[in-house]
Amino acid sequence: MELRIDKLLAHMGYGTRKEVKKLLKSGAVKVDGAPVRDAKTKVRPDEQIVTVWGETVEYKPFIYLMMNKPSGVVSATEDAVEETVVDLLEEEDRAFSPFPVGRLDKDTEGLLLLTNDGQLAHQLLSPKKHVPKTYFAVVDGEVTEADVAAFQRGVVLDDGYETKPAKLVVLKSGLRSDVEVTITEGKFHQVKRMFQAVGKRVVYLKRIQMGPLPLDPDLAVGEYRELTDEEVGMLKQYRPETDEKKGT
Ligand code: URA
Numbered sequence: 001m002e003l004r005i006d007k008l009l010a011h012m013g014y015g016t017r018k019e020v021k022k023l024l025k026s027g028a029v030k031v032d033g034a035p036v037r038d039a040k041t042k043v044r045p046d047e048q049i050v051t052v053w054g055e056t057v058e059y060k061p062f063i064y065l066m067m068n069k070p071s072g073v074v075s076a077t078e079d080a081v082e083e084t085v086v087d088l089l090e091e092e093d094r095a096f097s098p099f100p101v102g103r104l105d106k107d108t109e110g111l112l113l114l115t116n117d118g119q120l121a122h123q124l125l126s127p128k129k130h131v132p133k134t135y136f137a138v139v140d141g142e143v144t145e146a147d148v149a150a151f152q153r154g155v156v157l158d159d160g161y162e163t164k165p166a167k168l169v170v171l172k173s174g175l176r177s178d179v180e181v182t183i184t185e186g187k188f189h190q191v192k193r194m195f196q197a198v199g200k201r202v203v204y205l206k207r208i209q210m211g212p213l214p215l216d217p218d219l220a221v222g223e224y225r226e227l228t229d230e231e232v233g234m235l236k237q238y239r240p241e242t243d244e245k246k247g248t
Contacts, residue, residue: 012057073087075112088224130164135205137179140175140200166184
């Protein structure tokens with residue numbers, strides 16, 4: 001794997017890209033003993049020794065990204081026909097081989113995590129963990145208190161599966177309703193099929209929260225950023241309520 005020295009150092013916590021550029025200019029950074037001043041220099045951190053002021057940079061291979069997924073791209077790493085969420089990443093981020101943590105439908109927008117940390121991905125996706133995911137949806141039809149009660153009980157999907165209780169909050173009810181729905185499972189097209197079960201159709205869907213992590217409101221559709229160390233820590237330590245109650 002090869003990536004730009006400024007990206008590597010920023011990734012490793014040596015400051016912003018701008019600060020790292022200054023650091024490079026100062027001559028503090030060496031690769032295999034030779035000073036490197038050009039931010040564009042490519043390095044292979046798994047093979048070469050990078051030092052800052054003589055201290056070796058311990059290479060951390062993980063990357064954690066939050067994307068505000070746009071509609072029209074598929075949640076996959078590769079696809080023969082469709083554009084994928086990984087295609088939207090800068091080459092230097094793609095170099096870490098991140099994959100999407102779970103799937104959003106092609107026409108669904110919003111919070112999508114991408115990482116190469118399989119263990120964390122597994123923790124967040126495991127059906128046993130019941131990690132809550134909250135969606136904003138626009139629904140064709142009037143969403144009623146009866147629907148709220150039905151979601152709370154669990155609804156039967158078209159394949160006979162009975163969903164776990166879901167929290168439905170009606171933000172605006174009318175011929176078109178705005179709602180927020182929180183589910184703890186990840187069945188195929190789950191939110192759309194839950195509304196289908198009560199005779200309604202989702203016309204717009206956006207994920208706004210996953211576990212403890214809300215979608216960053218500063219991310220425009222199609223944009224992404226690295227998670228902060230604090231956010232990664234929050235995700236790693238996250239234990240959903242239902243998980244704690246397990247076995248009681
Ligand atoms: N439920 C859906 O129907 N689609 C998604 O993309 C996510 C949840």
